[in-house]
Amino acid sequence: MGERFVSRGFVGKRQMSAPGGRLPPGQHGVADFPVLSAGPTPRTPLEKWTFSIEGEVERPVRWSWEEFQGLPAQDFTVDIHCVTKWTKLDTRWRGVSVDTLLEHVQLDPKAGFVMAYCDGGYTTNLPLPDLLNGQAFVAYGYDGRPLAPEHGGPARLVVPHLYFWKSAKWVRGMRLMEQDKRGFWESAGYHHRGDPWKEERYAGD
Amino acid sequence: MLNRALEWQIATVAAIRTETARTKTFTLSLPAWVRHLPGQHYDLRLTAQDGYQAQRSYSIASEPEREGEIDLTVESLPGGEVSGYLHDVLVPGDRLEVRGPIGGYFVWEVSRGGPLLLVAGGSGVVPLMSMLRHRRAVGSRVPARLLYSSRTPEDVIYADELMGLQDGGDGLEVIHSYTRSQPAGWTGYARRIDADMLKEIYRPLGGKTQVFICGPTLLVEAAADGLVAAGLAPGRIKTERFGPSGGSA
Amino acid sequence: MEEPLDEANELLLDGNAVAGTLFEIFGEEMTASPIECSGCGREGELGSLLAFAPAPGFVLRCPACEQVILRIVQTPDHVYLDARGAVYLRFVRPAV
Numbered sequence: 001m002g003e004r005f006v007s008r009g010f011v012g013k014r015q016m017s018a019p020g021g022r023l024p025p026g027q028h029g030v031a032d033f034p035v036l037s038a039g040p041t042p043r044t045p046l047e048k049w050t051f052s053i054e055g056e057v058e059r060p061v062r063w064s065w066e067e068f069q070g071l072p073a074q075d076f077t078v079d080i081h082c083v084t085k086w087t088k089l090d091t092r093w094r095g096v097s098v099d100t101l102l103e104h105v106q107l108d109p110k111a112g113f114v115m116a117y118c119d120g121g122y123t124t125n126l127p128l129p130d131l132l133n134g135q136a137f138v139a140y141g142y143d144g145r146p147l148a149p150e151h152g153g154p155a156r157l158v159v160p161h162l163y164f165w166k167s168a169k170w171v172r173g174m175r176l177m178e179q180d181k182r183g184f185w186e187s188a189g190y191h192h193r194g195d196p197w198k199e200e201r202y203a204g205d
Numbered sequence: 206m207l208n209r210a211l212e213w214q215i216a217t218v219a220a221i222r223t224e225t226a227r228t229k230t231f232t233l234s235l236p237a238w239v240r241h242l243p244g245q246h247y248d249l250r251l252t253a254q255d256g257y258q259a260q261r262s263y264s265i266a267s268e269p270e271r272e273g274e275i276d277l278t279v280e281s282l283p284g285g286e287v288s289g290y291l292h293d294v295l296v297p298g299d300r301l302e303v304r305g306p307i308g309g310y311f312v313w314e315v316s317r318g319g320p321l322l323l324v325a326g327g328s329g330v331v332p333l334m335s336m337l338r339h340r341r342a343v344g345s346r347v348p349a350r351l352l353y354s355s356r357t358p359e360d361v362i363y364a365d366e367l368m369g370l371q372d373g374g375d376g377l378e379v380i381h382s383y384t385r386s387q388p389a390g391w392t393g394y395a396r397r398i399d400a401d402m403l404k405e406i407y408r409p410l411g412g413k414t415q416v417f418i419c420g421p422t423l424l425v426e427a428a429a430d431g432l433v434a435a436g437l438a439p440g441r442i443k444t445e446r447f448g449p450s451g452g453s454a
Numbered sequence: 455m456e457e458p459l460d461e462a463n464e465l466l467l468d469g470n471a472v473a474g475t476l477f478e479i480f481g482e483e484m485t486a487s488p489i490e491c492s493g494c495g496r497e498g499e500l501g502s503l504l505a506f507a508p509a510p511g512f513v514l515r516c517p518a519c520e521q522v523i524l525r526i527v528q529t530p531d532h533v534y535l536d537a538r539g540a541v542y543l544r545f546v547r548p549a550v
Contacts, residue, residue, distance in 0.1 A: 004252065004256070005215055005252060005300070005302050006252050006253070006254055007251040007252050007253070007290070007299075007300075007301070007302070008294075008299055008300075009290075009294045010251045010252065010253050010259075010290050010294070011253055012251075012253050012257050012259055012286055013284070013286045014257065028257065032284070034508075036508055036509045036510070037506050037509060038506050038509050038513045038522075039506055039513065039515060039520065039522070040466070040504070040515075040520060083510050084508055084509075084510060121522075165510050185510050185511065185527070187536075188511055188525050188526075188527045188534045188536055189511070189527040189529055189532065189534035190510060190511075190527065201529070202527075202529040202530075211474065211477045211478060246470070246473075248474040262470075262471060262473075262474065304474065305474070307473045307474045307477060307483070308470060308473050308483070308485055308501070309473075309483040309484070309485050309486035309501070310469070310470065310485035310486040310499045310500065310501030310502070311470055311485070311501055422466040422467075439498075443499075443501075443502070444468065444502055445468065445470045445501070446466060446467050446468045446470075446471070447467075448467055448471075
């Protein structure tokens with residue numbers, strides 16, 4: 001490989017070191033919280049906001065914002081990994097575990113996949129097992145405050161063990177599916193699962 | 206535009222000039238300089254020792270008549286990764302990787318005629334300055350007006366040069382609006398750009414005016430909407446939204 | 455009408471911001487290309503479309519109806535292009 005040009009004295013905004021083993025391959029640590037978006041920030045008023053679970057379930061369920069706030073919530077501290085190569089360690093959230101939400105529906109045994117759908121039209125698909133056993137939650141608080149709109153507020157899905165494009169901002173519901181269907185980025189070349197530790201960034205990785 | 210490859214080249218920083226407290230102009234000497242169109246930009250890329258890269262786009266401030274080099278005027282953004290490097294680390298003699306010139310939509314040259322209405326918010330004045338410098342360089346008398354919104358008089362980039370261009374008597378008028386604090390005795394505009402202001406400024410130029418608006422998104426939208434409301438055909442308005450760093454992306 | 459200025463709104467850019475990448479992908483200057491929105495019919499140059507980038511890919515949307523017009527993802531070896539939101543894409547024919 002030829003000699004690559006290096007800019008004298010340029011280091012970038014990255015944190016230069018992170019505790020061993022916490023950065024997946026190809027990632028670098030950041031101190032800020034970058035805002036990435038595929039569209040304008042939606043502004044759903046809380047009186048209109050609902051969260052639903054539907055599809056391959058015996059009976060769909062829907063919560064209003066007030067009802068959702070009444071569900072048992074937890075605080076979570078997790079590392080998050082964006083496919084654009086930044087990782088932010090120790091992010092603090094508050095929200096409802098997806099396990100808690102799924103307790104309210106009877107899943108069809110055929111349901112193996114989930115499509116999360118959002119205000120603004122964004123979608124992302126996930127294997128159902130990746131949402132269970134404490135691995136995922138619907139968060140409405142970040143860093144001790146209500147989740148800001150540019151970071152997905154009023155509520156977003158957070159699935160920290162997968163690349164962060166799966167942690168759908170402005171989430172409004174989950175549709176249980178028998179077959180896997182591709183969401184917004186997955187249908188444009190991104191991986192259907194997105195495990196950062198296996199660097200599953202693109203379809204075929 | 207002619208089909209050509211868009212290649213990265215290594216430019217040398219020939220000079221750095223402070224324009225305002227937050228903006229500097231970087232004169233870059235380009236080994237593969239090609240004549241640009243006023244309004245175009247260059248992409249700039251920084252590479253760290255370990256291969257990490259950051260890339261931004263900056264509008265060309267200089268006129269194409271100045272051969273072999275370009276001026277980029279960059280506003281420093283608090284915590285800005287690239288603007289911080291340019292402002293705080295770069296010195297004349299350093300080298301920068303750039304590619305361009307890029308752009309085919311937000312461009313103007315004298316052969317396209319006028320009248321010309323340029324609307325700038327903050328560092329959005331940069332690509333418009335290339336247009337005005339080009340207009341002066343070729344001795345054009347196309348009627349032109351620049352409406353330039355800044356927070357304070359100290360924030361005005363190219364203040365003296367703009368005054369000089371206006372005093373040149375070739376039909377350019379520069380109209381400032383200061384949204385936060387005004388010079389003593391100021392009787393001009395002292396508010397954000399709005400439809401009434403635009404109507405007053407655009408009216409004398411007439412319906413054949415070509416309009417270029419550049420600045421933060423809210424200003425661009427307000428100005429475009431305001432001009433359409435004043436009767437200008439939308440197809441005559443070209444817009445470029447600038448990010449907070451004063452360049453795009 | 456005052457709109458709350460949030461960080462994401464400030465970052466809202468347009469097709470000009472991704473002109474270099476578009477040139478890389480299409481091999482020619484694209485921002486002056488006329489684009490018709492398949493949703494609302496708005497006609498304008500590609501440079502006037504709203505651009506959302508950075509993102510895992512980039513998305514260009516209609517400034518009038520916000521529909522997705524172009525979606526582009528660059529992987530190490532390929533480019534994925536979804537142009538369903540545009541009635542057509544127009545390229546300059548190379549001179550022969």
